[in-house]
Amino acid sequence: MTAGPLSRFTVLDLTRVRAGPTAVRYLADWGANCIKVEMPPGAGDMDMGGPRHGPDFQNLHRNKKSITLNLKEPDGLAVFKKLVEKADVVVENYRADVKFRLGIDYESLKKVNPRIVLGSISGFGQDGPYAERAGFDQIAQGMGGLMWVTGMEGQGPVRAGIAVADVGAGLHCAIGILIALLERETSGQGQWVSSSLLQAMISMCDFQAARWTIAKDVPGQAGNNHPTSIPTGVFKTKDGYINIAASGGHIYKRFCESINAPELMTDEKFSSDKARRANRDLLNAEIEKRVGAYGSAELVEKLNKAGVPAGPIYKMDEMFADPQVKHLKMAHPVNSPKLGPIELIGQAINMSRTPFEMRTATPEQGEHTEAVLKEAGYDAAAIASFKQRGVI
Known part of the structure; x- marks a missing residue:
């Protein structure tokens, strides 16, 4: 295995569910040192990403380390900010106001490390009338115009069969983070990058959305027919x-x-x-x-x-049996200590010199806590004390 083109970057992953983990997965797959920060057992579910050993969670969190840390505890927050000192990126997808309550908003992190890039994903944006609403993929599909142009004519709104708003927001956030890291090379300063499910959905509506903004045409459902290319x-x-x-x-x-x-x-x-x-x-x-x-x-x-x-x-099994799909290696093998040999979904980006690698399966909860804290300068006594008090 190689170090990967992003191996010089450390990413602190505070994300949950799908949109945020998708953003971090891009960075992890190309070698960034991604540290997934989870709540300690019994301190509350901060992930809500489905069963840990289920297909979804395993596919989202490969190539990462995992530590447990209670950010609601003062010592937990202090540990996190110590990690921020040497990190390059923090990614979160809490509701817009949560980061401020926890004290991990951009202005707070910037005081610790002026070079930090904060990537944030929300349902509807970081401000505005819907900023504090909880985001959910299907809600964004409806508000972002997709459901009105999906399905058979006259059928009524239909959701897409994949979490297109979540995945799209994750992709947009990852692109923004990479842009910020490139810009930092000249300015020396980090910045706050944000995307939202609603923005991603509208952006991905693309030509359908532009039909309204330019021609004032309201697209409807066209079923399996392309709306403009016939037949x-x-x-x-x-x-x-x-x-x-x-x-x-x-x-x-x-x-x-x-x-x-x-x-x-x-x-x-x-x-x-x-x-x-x-x-x-x-x-x-x-x-x-x-x-x-x-x-x-x-x-x-x-x-x-x-x-x-x-x-x-194709159905899914037929798709993965197709010779072109096999050639593209879209099902990548990795060995999970818990599940054994499994296959996870590959990336859709090809690079001639620095391809992504499936280095490690999704870690167990807190698998790397002690190692990461030791690297940050905490000794065995401090780590033991954190454990005893539920900080980690």
Whole structure:
């Protein structure tokens, strides 16, 4: 194993649930010394990330160390600030006001270490009328516009099948932290980086959101049809369903030729982009009549050879069995002392010299407390006293 491109950075991880741990995972996977700070046993659940040895928790907290520390105790806070002295980044996703009550807000941390970067994730932002509301992925999906454009037309709002707001906020926060660390190289100063589930969700709505801000168009549900590229959607084959993206004049022509349907090019109802948009449902029905004669794998292969984007629609087990997914190594092996050999989800970033590494499985609660405190200068007597008093 190599040191990793971020190995010179120490990150104190105060995060819980998903959005915050996702941000820290990016840093940990590229070698940052990430120290997950958890409440001592019996002092209160500060993580709420599901069972420790379940798939979710294990996937979120790999490549980290774990210490227990009660920040509500004065000595616990003092220990944390001592760790901040030599740290580079602190990441938290409490409600916006909690960090101030605990005394770990940016201004407080800056007094301890002017170079510290604080990454914060909240539900709705660090200030404003909703700042103190608790954030939850599905709430952000609804308020951020995603649920109104997801699902079949007239079905009513539908949530996405993944925690897109949580993961998006974590990704945005990680990017912000890396920008702050780069900027620190010239200024010598840290700064406060924040994102929120709501902001991430709106940002990720991207062209759908821009349809309103620029054209004052309110997008609705389009089901499995792409809202603007036609024909693009899900089509039933002889033995299942596939996605086909055949919009644009040249690709549409190749598509019609591939399925031996020249009439779909010459028919006035389908002969132009404008006509295909006006008659989308009719066109989809005509396409489905023809693709129903093919098996899914056969048609996907045939269309791709013709330069028409198409692909299968997988369940999770089918996805991980796909040869391209295997080639991309999206399931990474790691050995867990508790669970044995397991596979965790890889990163979606490829780097030619400094790839991410799956170095260690998720640690046990407080596994590294003594080692980290000794590195910070605490002797055995002090550590024993902390244990006795419930500080660690």
